Amino acid sequence: MTEIRNYINKFSPVSDSDWELFSSKLKERTFKKKDIIHKAGVVENYISFITSGTVRLFIPKPKSEKEITFGFCFENQFVSAYDSFLLQKPSEHAVQALSNTSMLSISYNDLQEIYNKTAIGNLIGRLTAENLFITKSKRLQSLLDQTAEERYLSIFKERPQLLKEISLKYISSYIGVTPQALSRIRKRIS
Template identity: 65%
Template sequence: MLNIREYIEETVSISEEDWQFFSSKLTLRSFKKKALILDMGETENYISFIDRGIARFVIPKEDVEKDITFGFCFQNEFISAYDSFLLRKPSLYQIEALTAISMWSISYADLQEVYKKSVIGNLIGRISSERLFLIKSKREQSLLNETAKERYLKLFTDRPKLIKEIPLKYIASYIGVTPQALSRIRKQIS
């Protein structure tokens, strides 16, 4: 749980009283590799902080080979189907554990209580939502402004963990190409 505090305190310091109140609302959740953290059609009830593992955001298709991967989250990052969480509506995508994963989670109801009863609550909510937004915004801009080759090369600098730990078929989907096109890109740069 200390990782969450350190992460938050990179931006703002937290009093011991606020930390005790906030951390009392966190629950540790664990998932096995390939388990669904959130299924399509379920309403997201948590904002979580990954303590260990990797998760993938995916839009499932009838043909599993055509599933669309549109995001990843790693250790020491916030994760949520944030649109579903905020709107209290069913998610239009899934979150899958790519590896065994453990995360500290706060429920929607508990987060609302933290917002109301602690000085730091709104700052924590803002920090987590800003970080989730920045990841999403950066990806959208990349898809609009860069070639597939540029997106792939950028992964080496922006998200080196991605290249090392994620199956190539998911990376291909993430950068918006087929696995065969990714293979050609990789040959061009090697």
């Protein structure tokens, strides 16, 4: 639990009493590689802070090769089917562990209590929302103004470990090309 407290303390010190209430609401959850953390069509009940592991966000399709991967989250980041969490309506996407993953999660109802009873509550909500917004905004920007090759090179530059940890079929879906097109991009680059 020190990971999440250290993360929050970077932005604002947390009083011991606020931390005690907040940490009492956190639930440690672990998932094995390929486990579905959140299913599409279900209301998201958690915001989670990844303490270890890698997670992908995707839109499921009847044929798994047609799934659309639109995001990845890593250690020391928040993850959620956030629109579903906020609206308390079924999500249109799913969340999957790409490696053995551990996270600290807080439920919707518990977070509402934290908002009402602590000074830290609004900070946690803001940090989560900002983190998820920035991730989504960067993704949208890359789709609008970069070629698939530029998106691949950007991933390679910003997160080289991603290329070692994540299946190429998920990376190709993320940058918006077929696995065959990704293979051609990789050949051109090397």
